[in-house]
Amino acid sequence: xxxxxxxxxxxxxxxxxxxxxxxxxxxxxxxxxxxxxxxxxxxxxxxxxxxxxxxxxxxxxxxxxxxxxxxxxxxxxxxxxxxxxxxxxxxxxxxxxxxxxxxxxxxxxxxxxxxxxxxxxxxxxxxxxxxxxxxxxxxxxxxxxxxxxxxxxxxxxxxxxxxxxxxxxxxxxxxxxxxxxxxxxxxxxxxxxxxxxxxxxxxxxxxxxxxxxxxxxxxxxxxxxxxxxxxxxxxxxxxxxxxxxxxxxxxxxxxxxxxxxxxxxxxxxxxxxxxxxxxxxxxxxxxxxxxxxxxxxxxxx
Amino acid sequence: xxxxxxxxxxxxxxxxxxxxxxxxxxxxxxxxxxxxxxxxxxxxxxxxxxxxxxxxxxxxxxxxxxxxxxxxxxxxxxxxxxxxxxxxxxxxxxxxxxxxxxxxxxxxxxxxxxxxxxxxxxxxxxxxxxxxxxxxxxxxxxxxxxxxxxxxxxxxxxxxxxxxxxxxxxxxxxxxxxxxxxxxxxxxxxxxxxxxxxxxxxxxxxxxxxxxxxxxxxxxxxxxxxxxxxxxxxxxxxxxxxxxxxxxxxxxxxxxxxxxxxxxxxxxxxxxxxxxxxxxxxxxxxxxxxxxxxxxxxxxxx
Numbered sequence: 001x002x003x004x005x006x007x008x009x010x011x012x013x014x015x016x017x018x019x020x021x022x023x024x025x026x027x028x029x030x031x032x033x034x035x036x037x038x039x040x041x042x043x044x045x046x047x048x049x050x051x052x053x054x055x056x057x058x059x060x061x062x063x064x065x066x067x068x069x070x071x072x073x074x075x076x077x078x079x080x081x082x083x084x085x086x087x088x089x090x091x092x093x094x095x096x097x098x099x100x101x102x103x104x105x106x107x108x109x110x111x112x113x114x115x116x117x118x119x120x121x122x123x124x125x126x127x128x129x130x131x132x133x134x135x136x137x138x139x140x141x142x143x144x145x146x147x148x149x150x151x152x153x154x155x156x157x158x159x160x161x162x163x164x165x166x167x168x169x170x171x172x173x174x175x176x177x178x179x180x181x182x183x184x185x186x187x188x189x190x191x192x193x194x195x196x197x198x199x200x201x202x203x204x205x206x207x208x209x210x211x212x213x214x215x216x217x218x219x220x221x222x223x224x225x226x227x228x229x230x231x232x233x234x235x236x237x238x239x240x241x242x243x244x245x246x247x248x249x250x251x252x253x254x255x256x257x258x259x260x261x262x263x264x265x266x267x268x269x270x271x272x273x274x275x276x277x278x279x280x281x282x283x284x285x286x287x288x289x290x291x292x293x294x295x296x297x298x299x300x301x
Numbered sequence: 302x303x304x305x306x307x308x309x310x311x312x313x314x315x316x317x318x319x320x321x322x323x324x325x326x327x328x329x330x331x332x333x334x335x336x337x338x339x340x341x342x343x344x345x346x347x348x349x350x351x352x353x354x355x356x357x358x359x360x361x362x363x364x365x366x367x368x369x370x371x372x373x374x375x376x377x378x379x380x381x382x383x384x385x386x387x388x389x390x391x392x393x394x395x396x397x398x399x400x401x402x403x404x405x406x407x408x409x410x411x412x413x414x415x416x417x418x419x420x421x422x423x424x425x426x427x428x429x430x431x432x433x434x435x436x437x438x439x440x441x442x443x444x445x446x447x448x449x450x451x452x453x454x455x456x457x458x459x460x461x462x463x464x465x466x467x468x469x470x471x472x473x474x475x476x477x478x479x480x481x482x483x484x485x486x487x488x489x490x491x492x493x494x495x496x497x498x499x500x501x502x503x504x505x506x507x508x509x510x511x512x513x514x515x516x517x518x519x520x521x522x523x524x525x526x527x528x529x530x531x532x533x534x535x536x537x538x539x540x541x542x543x544x545x546x547x548x549x550x551x552x553x554x555x556x557x558x559x560x561x562x563x564x565x566x567x568x569x570x571x572x573x574x575x576x577x578x579x580x581x582x583x584x585x586x587x588x589x590x591x592x593x594x595x596x597x598x599x600x601x602x603x
Binding site for chain 2: 031102106271272283289
């Protein structure tokens, strides 16, 4: 549904230089292909990404760039480069506090209740497409600090396709940018000095994470990942075409326990990709839940 | 609420002048609310606004707020031109509602109440447009008035209603649940009675009277379903009553969604993630709108 908020628009400032309708067409194209949606106030991010790509490729303007994305032979490659631009800089620790709040306030308790019933006291989390490791280390710190989990164990599977990224993730050495949101007490508790103003994740943190190279499109590997409680797969599926995206999401569904959750990137949608997951709204974030054997999600508002 | 309680509540409403008689401009205003904006004579709106000094001043204040303000607006006529008739009439209705509660009887934070009400109005209308509901303007109105019963509870049962709020905040539970425990009825019951007294349509009576109990009803009209969903969405997206309460909700599994999907197949075309991102975008504007109307002049100037 296209949302007409014109009636409440008043004199809200337009996104800078975004008045060219070609940008809206690019926005719709990105949404259709990748599932990432840029609302009006976030359009500037897309415009900035397009501009960087346009200047790199000497493209005159947004309409010409739209041609590059739709009719040129190398359009798929260009689209990939643009998606890289849009999602760049999203990798620092504690990037999405709303997701962690949802875990703390709702999800952990639900998952633990389900597992207690079958006598299991271990929570399993998968960071699918972990890139250079910021997400799994964030999750490890969060879960170690979470008082609800006292007496419980947890492990984090962190996978990526890119071996170089995985090497960086395994090393666990980070600079100011990645650590910008990590509070001082957590730095002291979970990191050690690695020289040059950088910090390295300590053994306790690393002991909770298992890094592995996994191609999400590799069916033979995907079918063996079972019993996961929560999957994080942020800004990864956007690079997949519809058929592969469907297949990966179906795998995720099977990988999860009933009642388990799948988190995607902030503006990513599975609309028309999958019908089996249930979309759940949390304050400032959304997630997809595998139905928990018949019972409804959340309370009764 | 049983019949005896209902009769008692109705009598209480009848005794209190600010609630029992609808504000003078309400009847012509309601008629105006059900007329397409382009068929409303401009002069009749100017006359209606000019009749009440407080309302005229608030229209001027809103027209001069930074939301619209490029130039100084100093007459009622130019204020209405700046705001547009559609916005003026919903503003008038909210002012009528606001005037029923004396300042010292507000239990909820005034700003939170109006942010929630205007937020719901916008979400209800936007959803109505998206699914092809024939009267999105009416949907906006329904969203705006759905919690009118909270005003009744504030005026008539100030101390007890305050207890309800305290309990709801402490327990992180919905307000209508603690109303049931402390008052024996909820803002739905009192809202329905006030709407009846003020001569609102049956459809709006259902909106005010049943937006939290759709699952208990054998059938539910599209408006009350839309408002129910908008209400929950607003409450989970920081536009509730000023405290963390709804922490998780699956809208598409809601019974209101199922009712709507039967009547409006276009609901299946709604990408809820995208819809929510757009609504999040509008939140700042809703807050600014409400501040320009209801915040104290000093707060509004900040």
